[in-house]
Structures are given as structure tokens and as C-alpha cells.
Amino acid sequence: MKKPKVLAAYSGGLDSTLAARVMVELGFEVLAIQFTxxxxxxxxxxxxxxxxxxxxEATIGCTLRLVDMAIPHIGIVRNPQYGYGSQVNPCIDCKVLFFSTLRRMMEEEGALAIVTGEVMGQRPMSQMPKSLRRIEKLAGLEGKIVRPLSQQLMPEVELETLGLLDREKLYAFKNRSRKPQMQLAKELGITEYASPAGGCFLTDPGMARRIRHLMESPFEEMDEATVRLSMIGRQLILDEARLAIGRNETECRYLPHLLREGDAFLRMEDERGAVAILRGKQSPANHELAARILARYSARSVERGSRVLMEYRGQTTMFPADPVEEQRLEGLLVV
Structure with missing residues (x-):
């Protein structure tokens, strides 16, 4: 007999991991979908x-598919219909966007339901009973969303009506305590998972500050490339230009992947210091200041006598390592 198929909304965190894994253990064919x-x-x-x-996939026991949602997600962050949470997190709009997308995918995949790791009462904006029902209705998914971690507290869903799901085998977790989830993870042999509330940067005050600054920028478009650049490293605003500087080895390895045509790329001559991308107005004054700022954050390279290299439009320019004064940075740093 063919297993009934469901789609699991997956974030990489503990709750969505548990929800998908529980449905696998109950004998469903689960396709996990993670929006990026x-x-x-x-x-x-x-x-x-x-x-x-x-x-x-080794942890959840099913196939995982990544789905790029950058463009529509940026759109609702810029102009949410249902407003923001505590920072720049339009939780209701996000849920409706993602669930509407899952509804279309559910039809394409021949799935019977959508599974989520939502826990009743865990999040004030989107996981209260009234909000959960509202989001279901707005997304056209009434009766089709299964929440294994709290299903015993929820109204009956279609899978139960069809006799395919026994709620007694599900759970009644609620509110913000993590102990029940951690105990269930232990029972299922799950030992590695992301920290709670670690999946969405829009709720983080520091990241929210970056996004607000970008939304208010008079010289930048809030497109995918600039959003990605604004969320990594130290951010400084020069004369109609953005300078992003890697703060650690991981960021310095990743920054070159964000280069696009018209950017200037700066690094230390000895290849041991920080790296940076200058996007926007490419003037001699901005180039010189960017080089001095990079030198400021590459002290060891400067001590070794290393110079600053700038690559721009196929040309390489060398600058002396002359670290900018700290007071000059005031007013330039976003975060």
C-alpha cells in the first residue's frame, strides 16, 4: 500500500525537525521543504x-528540497500587509506567503497535507490560536495543516477525518518551554539542531537595524544582492557607497561570492587580513577611504608591512596601509 504523502515546512530548527521526523515515524512519505x-x-x-x-536528511529521515524565496520575501519585508512584529519581522505576511507556496506545491506533489513545527502559544504574533486559524484561512489551507507537536490541542484536520492520522500518537506541547521538545529529540536520537529562534534574522535587533537602514537608503535599491551584502560583516556607508568588511575567516571566505559587476574588491597584499566589497559610487576618494578602513581592521597585516590591493573593473590598484583614525569612523558605521 502506498504511503500517504505530506509536505513538511522545514527551517532546520528543532521544532520543524521533530515535526517532520514524527510523521516519518508514523509511516508517512514526507518531503521536507526549506525556503531560503x-x-x-x-x-x-x-x-x-x-x-x-x-x-x-540524515536527521529527519526524508528528502529535503531547498526553494529560493528571496524575491517575494524581500517584497513583503519592504511592504507588509499585516504589519511588523517587534523588529522588521512581518510574521503574518511571511506565513501566508510560505503557506500559499506550499499549497501550490502540495497540489503538484499529490500530497494530502502540510506539516509544521508550530507550537501553540510559542510566538506572540503568529502562533496564538487566533493567528494560526487566520493564517490557515488566508493561505487557503483550512484543515490541511498538521502540527504534530501541538495537534492534540488543535481542531481536527482532514488527515484525521480520513482515518490516516491518530492524534493520540501526536503531542500537546504549548507555550515557550523547550523541555518537551528536547525530551522528544532525545527519544528520537536527535542530538544536533539549530538554537531556538535562530532561523529568522528579521527578529534580531542588530539585523533589523541593518535592514531598516537599507530600506531608508537614498542611493541603494533593496534588491537581493544588496540585501545579502548588507547582512554580512561590518557595514559602513561612505559617499553614496556601501563598504562591507569581513569580521572573521568564514565571512572573508564568503564575501567574494557576493561580488557583482561594478563592485570594487579590497584585500591585504599578504592575503591574511580582512577583505571588503565597496558597492556604489566608485570615486578616488571612496577608494582611498575604503583602503584605509580595511587597513584599520587588518592590524597584523599592517604590522607585517602589507599593503592594500583593490581590484576594480579588471585593474589592480595598490594603496599604502594607512589605517584610518577611529574618530573618522564615527558616523560611517551602520553596525
């Missing part, structure tokens, strides 16, 4: 998408 966008985690800074998928 600049606001939804930086797992790939440390590993390739292929390695990430392989590791997660």
Missing part, C-alpha cells in the same frame, strides 16, 4: 547546500 532567502539563516557560510541537505 537572505533573512532565513546562514547555514551555507559554513557548508555547501549539498552538504547541508545531506546532513539534514
Amino acid at each position: 532567502s537572505p533573512f532565513l539563516g546562514r547555514s551555507y557560510l559554513k557548508e555547501s547546500p549539498e552538504d547541508y541537505i545531506r546532513a539534514k
Whole structure:
């Protein structure tokens, strides 16, 4: 007999991992869907998408598919219909966007339901009973969303009506305590998972500050490339230009992947210091200041006598390592 198929909304965190794994253990064919966008985690800074998928599939016990949602996600962050949470997190809009996308995928895949790791009462904006029902209705998914961690507290869903799901085998977790989830993870042999609330940068005050600054920028478009650049490293605003500087080895390895036509790339001559991208107005004054700022954050390279190299439009320019004064940075740093 063919297993009934469901789609699992997956974030990489503990709750969504448990929800997908529980449905696998109950005998369902589960296809996990993880939406990606600049606001939804930086797992790939440390590993390739292929390695990430392989590791997660081993934990959840089913196929994982990554789906790029950057463009529509940026759109609702800029102009949410239902407003923001505590920072720049339009949780209701995000849920409706993602669930509407899952509804279309559910029809394409011949799946019977969508599974989520939502826990009743865990999040004030999107996981209260009224919000859960509202989101279901807005996404056209009434009766089709299964929440294994809290299903015993929820109204009956279609899978139960069809006799395919026994709620007594599901759970009644609620509110913000993590102990029940951690105990269930232990029972299922799950030992590695992301920290709670670690999946969305829009709720983080520091990241929210970056996004607000970009939304208010008079010289930048809030497109995918600039959003991604604004969310990594130190951010400084020069004369109609953005300078992003890697703060550690991981960021310095990743920054070159964000280069686009018209950018200037700066690094230390000895290749041991920080690296940076200058995007926007490419003037001699901005180039010189960017080089001095990079030298400021590459003290050991400067001590070794290393100079600053700038690559721009196929040409390489050398600058002396003359670290900018700290007071000059005031007013330039976003974060």
C-alpha cells in the first residue's frame, strides 16, 4: 500500500525537525521543504547546500528540497500587509506567503497535507490560536495543516477525518518551554539542531537595524544582492557607497561570492587580513577611504608591512596601509 504523502515546512530548527521526523515515524512519505532567502539563516557560510541537505536528511529521515524565496520575501519585508512584529519581522505576511507556496506545491506533489513545527502559544504574533486559524484561512489551507507537536490541542484536520492520522500518537506541547521538545529529540536520537529562534534574522535587533537602514537608503535599491551584502560583516556607508568588511575567516571566505559587476574588491597584499566589497559610487576618494578602513581592521597585516590591493573593473590598484583614525569612523558605521 502506498504511503500517504505530506509536505513538511522545514527551517532546520528543532521544532520543524521533530515535526517532520514524527510523521516519518508514523509511516508517512514526507518531503521536507526549506525556503531560503537572505533573512532565513546562514547555514551555507559554513557548508555547501549539498552538504547541508545531506546532513539534514540524515536527521529527519526524508528528502529535503531547498526553494529560493528571496524575491517575494524581500517584497513583503519592504511592504507588509499585516504589519511588523517587534523588529522588521512581518510574521503574518511571511506565513501566508510560505503557506500559499506550499499549497501550490502540495497540489503538484499529490500530497494530502502540510506539516509544521508550530507550537501553540510559542510566538506572540503568529502562533496564538487566533493567528494560526487566520493564517490557515488566508493561505487557503483550512484543515490541511498538521502540527504534530501541538495537534492534540488543535481542531481536527482532514488527515484525521480520513482515518490516516491518530492524534493520540501526536503531542500537546504549548507555550515557550523547550523541555518537551528536547525530551522528544532525545527519544528520537536527535542530538544536533539549530538554537531556538535562530532561523529568522528579521527578529534580531542588530539585523533589523541593518535592514531598516537599507530600506531608508537614498542611493541603494533593496534588491537581493544588496540585501545579502548588507547582512554580512561590518557595514559602513561612505559617499553614496556601501563598504562591507569581513569580521572573521568564514565571512572573508564568503564575501567574494557576493561580488557583482561594478563592485570594487579590497584585500591585504599578504592575503591574511580582512577583505571588503565597496558597492556604489566608485570615486578616488571612496577608494582611498575604503583602503584605509580595511587597513584599520587588518592590524597584523599592517604590522607585517602589507599593503592594500583593490581590484576594480579588471585593474589592480595598490594603496599604502594607512589605517584610518577611529574618530573618522564615527558616523560611517551602520553596525
